[in-house]
Amino acid sequence: MHPLYLKKNTKSFEQSFQMQHARVPHTYDTWHYHQELELNAIIRGTGTRFIGDHVGAFSDGDTVLVGSNLPHVWRNDKEYYLEREDLQAELMNFFFLEDFAGKDFFQLPELQPIQNLLRTATQGIRIFGRTGEIVQRKMKKVFRLTAGERVIALMQILNIIAHSDELELLASPGFIHSYQASNTARINKVYNFIMNNFLENISLEQAADVASMNPAAFCRYFKRVTQKSFVQFLNEIRVGYACKLLLDEKLTVSQICYESGFNNLSNFNKQFKATTNKTPQEYKFQHQNSFSSKN
DNA sequence: TTTTGATGTCGGTTCTGACT
DNA sequence: AGTCAGAACCGACATCAAAA
Numbered sequence: 001m002h003p004l005y006l007k008k009n010t011k012s013f014e015q016s017f018q019m020q021h022a023r024v025p026h027t028y029d030t031w032h033y034h035q036e037l038e039l040n041a042i043i044r045g046t047g048t049r050f051i052g053d054h055v056g057a058f059s060d061g062d063t064v065l066v067g068s069n070l071p072h073v074w075r076n077d078k079e080y081y082l083e084r085e086d087l088q089a090e091l092m093n094f095f096f097l098e099d100f101a102g103k104d105f106f107q108l109p110e111l112q113p114i115q116n117l118l119r120t121a122t123q124g125i126r127i128f129g130r131t132g133e134i135v136q137r138k139m140k141k142v143f144r145l146t147a148g149e150r151v152i153a154l155m156q157i158l159n160i161i162a163h164s165d166e167l168e169l170l171a172s173p174g175f176i177h178s179y180q181a182s183n184t185a186r187i188n189k190v191y192n193f194i195m196n197n198f199l200e201n202i203s204l205e206q207a208a209d210v211a212s213m214n215p216a217a218f219c220r221y222f223k224r225v226t227q228k229s230f231v232q233f234l235n236e237i238r239v240g241y242a243c244k245l246l247l248d249e250k251l252t253v254s255q256i257c258y259e260s261g262f263n264n265l266s267n268f269n270k271q272f273k274a275t276t277n278k279t280p281q282e283y284k285f286q287h288q289n290s291f292s293s294k295n
Numbered sequence: 296t297t298t299t300g301a302t303g304t305c306g307g308t309t310c311t312g313a314c315t
Numbered sequence: 316a317g318t319c320a321g322a323a324c325c326g327a328c329a330t331c332a333a334a335a
Contacts, residue, residue: 203308203309204308204309204310205308213316213317215308215309215310216309216310216311216316216317216318216319217316217317217318219309219310219311220310220311220316221316223310223311229309229310229324230309230310231308231309231310231324231325235325252298252299253298253299253300254298254299262326265299265300267325267326267327269299269300269301270301270325271325279299279300279301280299280300281299281300
């Protein structure tokens with residue numbers, strides 16, 4: 001089983017892009033990809049987002065542009081699966097093809113920044129700060145517009161993002177390069193296996209089995225495709241998840257170590273520092289400070 | 296006293312190069 | 316892509332120091 005390919009009917013006789021505003025118990029939680037770009041805005045909800053090899057926390061106001069064929073999923077925190085009526089996720093999505101405005105439209109010299117944005121989006125782009133707020137506000141307004149106005153509004157939104165510096169690239173260039181170069185069923189099976197099981201003990205042998213290879217051949221294959229060793233890739237995914245848990249004040253560092261799939265604290269500290277250049281405590285302290293200074 | 300982080304040791308696992 | 320051997324890395328465990 002590899003990330004689900006979703007075929008969307010974004011372009012029809014009635015509309016050139018698709019949009020939705022939903023209140024749901026939890027977000028769609030299957031790792032998937034599609035040809036359409038997706039502008040995803042979380043109005044309300046917390047959890048973990050996985051975009052390519054990026055793992056990060058999301059909360060109210062999270063806004064991300066996901067590029068064409070980039071595998072992704074937003075998973076709400078566990079509490080959202082308890083069917084509590086007071087806890088719902090609210091989100092908006094716009095789905096559009098790169099050529100939704102016409103094959104060569106974005107090649108106009110005036111629209112180069114947007115064309116660059118759509119290309120860069122293959123890594124996934126988080127839109128934060130004031131730009132994130134403006135984009136979400138404008139997305140909400142789109143639902144009240146007429147068909148023609150909607151297309152213009154989407155152009156405006158893309159233009160705002162394209163000219164902002166409040167953007168963060170999410171998936172690593174190495175992942176994107178390898179993913180595009182070798183978008184095969186085999187590597188997709190492995191990625192999906194890792195994304196679904198990184199909180200458990202995963203052995204090299206299990207992963208090699210998923211790829212139908214022997215461990216030595218798998219090591220070489222995985223390194224060639226991802227430019228990282230299997231264990232290094234796995235550790236980075238786990239550290240990303242630990243970063244999200246560190247923002248939750250209820251858990252201690254040692255609880256987070258085990259919650260994120262590590263089996264011992266000293267190795268967790270080592271891997272965390274190697275990935276983020278900070279100790280878990282430093283990370284927690286800095287991010288709590290930056291959140292409290294924003295609020 | 297408890298929690299957290301840093302460090303060292305050792306055995307097992309993973310990675311890599313050479314060869315096929 | 317498989318096999319093999321040696322190197323490199325990781326995890327488990329123990330210990331210690333600092334802070335709360």
